[in-house]
Amino acid sequence: MKIIDSHMHCGIQNSDQPIELIRYYLEQAGIQGACLYPPVEDIYDRYDEHFEDNARWVACRQMANEYLLDIQNRDSDIHAYYFVWNDFRRGELQKGYRGIKWHRHEYEPVYHYDDPACEAFIAEAVRLKLPIVLEESFRNTLYVIQRIAGRTPIIIPHLGGLNGGFRSLYEAGIWDGETVYADTALASTGEMETFVKRYGSEKLLFGSDFPFGIPASELAKVRRLGLKNRDYENVVYDNIVRLIRQVP
16 A cells, blocks of 8 residues: 655755655655645745745745656656745646645735735636645635635645644634545644544545654554554545545
8 A cells, every 4th residue: 555645845945855855754654655845945935024025036936846846757656736925826837736835824924815816826726626735824724715615625734733723723614614624744643533533534634744744753643543444545645646636
């Protein structure tokens, strides 16, 4: 049975996380594939709340995304996600990315949700049925889910740990929507157990959030759940494969 880590960061500009390092950690964990996101540090200045985009950051962002796409084109077990920022380059989505990373934390620069280019980008993501990994404030998480309105899958990373907290999202019924999923990265086994009990194994994806989590350690937490074989296969492989529209 193959395993895919659905949440890893890989980049070589402002972070030292080359694909060779990724492959080392995957091999150590007995994991065959991964979904890769560029590091945030290659997308915008997360430490400047009033960050204004410029040509240097546009070029850095383009290179970060294309680095992953080039790896995907050489390795069928690697799945590149496009990290979107406020230039909302919807034409990039036609290059073969398997998903979209949509990310900011409180007190970081904000997405321009009222920009017409944002709506055009969302429309293209919906047309291509690309899953969106959404890491935002609690309020904006609710807003984006409502705006997408089930038209394409949304994955909440960390079981909501950085989207306002697991319990807040759980009690708000965030995952009640048929097309809203969660990943396990850095979440506790207790949170995973609660999630699976309520929603089943078909809505949970294994992820490590490397380099913040180590694939072998994060996978061990999933194994400790003691899931039945069918449920375990859903979490570590089948669910993410279905979402990125790959043939098992």
